[in-house]
Amino acid sequence: AQKITQTQPGMFVQEKEAVTLDCTYDTSDPSYGLFWYKQPSSGEMIFLIYQGSYDQQNATEGRYSLNFQKARKSANLVISASQLGDSAMYFCAMRGGSGNTPLVFGKGTRLSVIA
């Protein structure tokens, strides 16, 4: 079984600063994928970034980067140059194995960007 742990219920960051949202995971599958989603108050799930367990390099997408430390089973999201529009809930998720397996989500972290 897969498990995702996000230990930060809420985070504050000053506008234009960088922030790291923590995520640790547990799985027995040798192949898995890690995802980060942003959920604004509208409720839609916005895909941010993906990291495969066999990827050699950390994933990056614009201002988002994933600090993947496989031995520690962590997949922290780093948001650089925070913007007011980044204020939202952020969910870390994992899909284990291959095929049509569902995503397992962490409890989420609410990020508030302060002007």
Add this chain to the structure above:
Amino acid sequence: GAVVSQHPSRVICKSGTSVKIECRSLDFQATTMFWYRQFPKQSLMLMATSNEGSKATYEQGVEKDKFLINHASLTLSTLTVTSAHPEDSSFYICRGQEGAAQETQYFGPGTRLLVL
């Protein structure tokens, strides 16, 4: 990128009525559709997984007779909440996936259900 539409976006209904939520994949074939439920200030919880043309697989604790899932085509999956009660009020969101690739999975915008 690929789009999944979901309708209705919001619905208010009386207790005891049934509500149907539709998810359509607009430019890809959703061989698998996942249905999630999210209560306020909580995470997404998987309700069921459906593969096109097959019966849905429900998670433990989810009543299959109450939450009817139909995935009759590669572009349409429906979730019907039968005899809805106030405790069914929640945010329901679908996620479509094409094949087995990790990246080809897309969420619908969600449906807010309020049962009075």
